Amino acid sequence: MMLLLLTSAVLRIFNAMSVSRIYAVPMAFRVHWRSYSSKIDLKKLRPMILERIENRAKDYPVPGMIPAAEEVLKARELLFQGVFTLLKRLPIVACKFCPKVYIGEKGHLIQTCHGYRRIGKNRVHEWVHGGLNDMLVPVEAFHLHNMFQGAIKHQQRFNFERVPAIVELCMEAGADVTHEILRSANGTFKAWETLRSGVKKLLMVYPAKVCKHCSEVHIGPSGHQALLCGVFRYESWRGSHYWMKAKVNEVVPPKMVWRRRPQYPKVLLNEDRDYYGHAPAVVDLCSKADAIVPSKYQCMMKVNGLPGPITRL
Template identity: 60%
Template sequence: MALRTLPWRGLVCSESVRCFEFPIRFYATKTKLRKLRPMILKRIERRAQAYPVRATIPVAKEVLVTRDILFHGVSILLKSIPIMACKFCPEIFIGEQGHKIQTCWGYKHRAKNRVHEWVRGGLNDILVPVQAFHLHNMFQPVITHNQRFDFERVPAVLELCWQAGAYPNDENLNSSNWSLEAANDSLHGGESLSPRDLTSVAQETLNAWEILRSGVEKLLLVYPVKVCKHCSEVHVGPSGHKARLCGVFQYESWRGSHFWMKATVDDLVPPKIVWSQRPQDRELVDEGRKFYGRVPAVLDLCSKGGAHVPAKYNCMKKVKGSSGPVSNEIRKSIALNFPGQQYVDSQAWLESEYGVGK
């Protein structure tokens, strides 16, 4: 079957009709690009002179101070409040004994829905370290794969504050770089605090956590930060590096390149969500996982230390929720106490009032 000829094709292609021809654009040659190169480089240098923004310097200094208070406060709270970490996965639980919820995937995701094997945790289990390359200049050339060992790795929050104009080397803003071994040493050698002192430390730590996250969120509105879509790699700068360190693609010969996207507060300051044990929960079992709350680890630690938790976290903690599924005996007793309600209606009443399923 022959293809149909379009009626306007002859008008466009004919030499007699010039008004229907598409315009031809002549792009700049290499000689013109060489002349424009000094102008482009000068424009990049002028853009670099606009940073750091003066209005964000006090915010960056406040972030450094609150980060130091947060690390010291969490390390003090761990002397009195135990923390348990799973041996095979990143799950943690704040308490003397771990929960019995079957959410462990085992070593390298080889098994799923297993019971956790708990060991003693440390500071890095609550405050997850996120590191990035320390740049000499914000608008320097992109780091290649062969240059990955030429740059120092520092915490991403410190790198963001350094680019924002606050220097961690200052004596007034000296931020300690805590490690897991140092936290474990402080746990064994620390003394128990009084309940009043423990409450004050927990409240100050919780306030530092809120100020730190709000300050980082403000800095992210001004300074560009990238995060890999497939892994937790973070780069503070206008463009990500080219170090092939992402191991999500199995078809790569060794390691793959990162897929960069805009970072958020949770990428630089991970909240580390944990199961929260409320006063009505005797122990956390696998059957009642739908009824338990999940909150950030710092929030749960400070609340067990006596800090006042803001009301915005009540929906996450499920303070007024049920401790587990209700048995048939409890349903019958509720139906007897309410003679106007039938047994079938009591089930719907439980679901509407307390969110209890069958």
């Protein structure tokens, strides 16, 4: 009997302490717990989810964005033709072990090479003759039957064609890829600006994903499930991708290069790297072909910057 009385007294003290602790916490920070007895039947919800996805697909392509997609395709064709023509006049070199490029007959001596598969850092580049793909990075994606189709499984990866990501974005936006595109050797820089601004507009309406680890691009609301992380970027195998929202620089990589001004030495030195400017490879190529560069690039290119101490001697 004494044991029962002692036990009940301890329980009353414990309950009183618990209640006092609860009321000592301000009302705004109290957590209200709820218990739900009903269970969600996912099998019944699946048809509703699929129907909602199908209804969402009916809203695409957006009619107002079709002209923008057509303009991007034309700008892409003009850009490739213009860069191809300029490369016949101006030399370009590319690093043998990393993606860096330089516009000129000889590469620079700036130690920014990280080696094959990033096994090193701060090395001198080993320069070889470059080409069109070194200037305009070929970003590819799976070609989908429609934007809101089911996610591509790993075993289905060979059932879908790989196409340029910009072309896939424009096709899903309603552009006619069979349309005869105008060709020119003129307006390369304008085509570059039109291409990037057009892609920026399309990405505000049409979703795209990029892998955080290997920069694989997928045009659609959710990334594919193929275990190909790093395969198309010549990096180590990591399995499944880690998808994030893609931006313009993932779909149209700018490929930054060091820019040489007339007062600099013919071969840029590592000691004076703080005095050198940068520019997208296409912008620097067009500027060397006497194109007028907009003012928004002048700060990046250090047009009015001070020369290095070696060049002042």
